[in-house]
Amino acid sequence: MTKPFQKIGKKRGVVGVIFRDERLLIIRRSLTVPAPGKLCLPGGTIEKGETEEFALVREMQEELAIDVTPVRLCWRSITPWGTLLSWWLSELDPDVLPVANPEEVAEVHWMTSGQIKMQRNMLPSLPQFVEAIQSGEIDVGVPF
Numbered sequence: 001m002t003k004p005f006q007k008i009g010k011k012r013g014v015v016g017v018i019f020r021d022e023r024l025l026i027i028r029r030s031l032t033v034p035a036p037g038k039l040c041l042p043g044g045t046i047e048k049g050e051t052e053e054f055a056l057v058r059e060m061q062e063e064l065a066i067d068v069t070p071v072r073l074c075w076r077s078i079t080p081w082g083t084l085l086s087w088w089l090s091e092l093d094p095d096v097l098p099v100a101n102p103e104e105v106a107e108v109h110w111m112t113s114g115q116i117k118m119q120r121n122m123l124p125s126l127p128q129f130v131e132a133i134q135s136g137e138i139d140v141g142v143p144f
């Protein structure tokens with residue numbers, strides 16, 4: 001029998017999909033974490049016993065000092081190194097400015113899809129995510 005997604009014993013992660021004015025919140029990873037300096041979405045590992053939503057809220061606090069509201073799961077992916085990643089469309093108060101925790105995050109950006117496509121130093125999942133939105137595989141509820 002096939003085991004449920006979350007029970008196959010791999011590392012699991014969660015990322016926050018947050019739009020503002022049709023731009024996506026992107027971080028550059030700090031130079032002291034795995035995949036240093038790469039652009040990706042904010043997020044991290046789901047700890048034992050955590051729900052995806054709980055881990056998401058915790059990671060957004062740790063990395064960017066923001067309180068997000070998870071809205072819905074919009075995508076699932078598996079990294080080339082076997083991490084199961086859940087992509088959560090999330091809401092952030094429009095007046096709140098994310099503040100990078102320098103231990104984990106070097107830069108914070110709000111990028112259009114065109115700007116993302118011009119970047120070179122990204123985790124592979126980022127351009128894949130944008131392509132999946134534009135092909136209609138993922139519905140994020142805003143034009144992108």
Ligand SMILES: Nc1nc2c([nH]c(=O)n2[C@@H]2O[C@H](COP(=O)(O)OP(=O)(O)OP(=O)(O)O)[C@@H](O)[C@H]2O)c(=O)[nH]1
Pocket residue numbers: 013014015033034035040041042043044045046079083085123125126
């Ligand atoms: N944060 C983040 N991680 C991603 C993305 N795409 C992607 O494949 N990953 C992978 O998801 C896993 C978890 O993310 P992470 O690197 O930020 O978390 P971490 O293990 O440093 O844990 P921590 O932030 O809880 O300390 C890593 O294997 C990471 O490479 C993405 O867009 N954002």
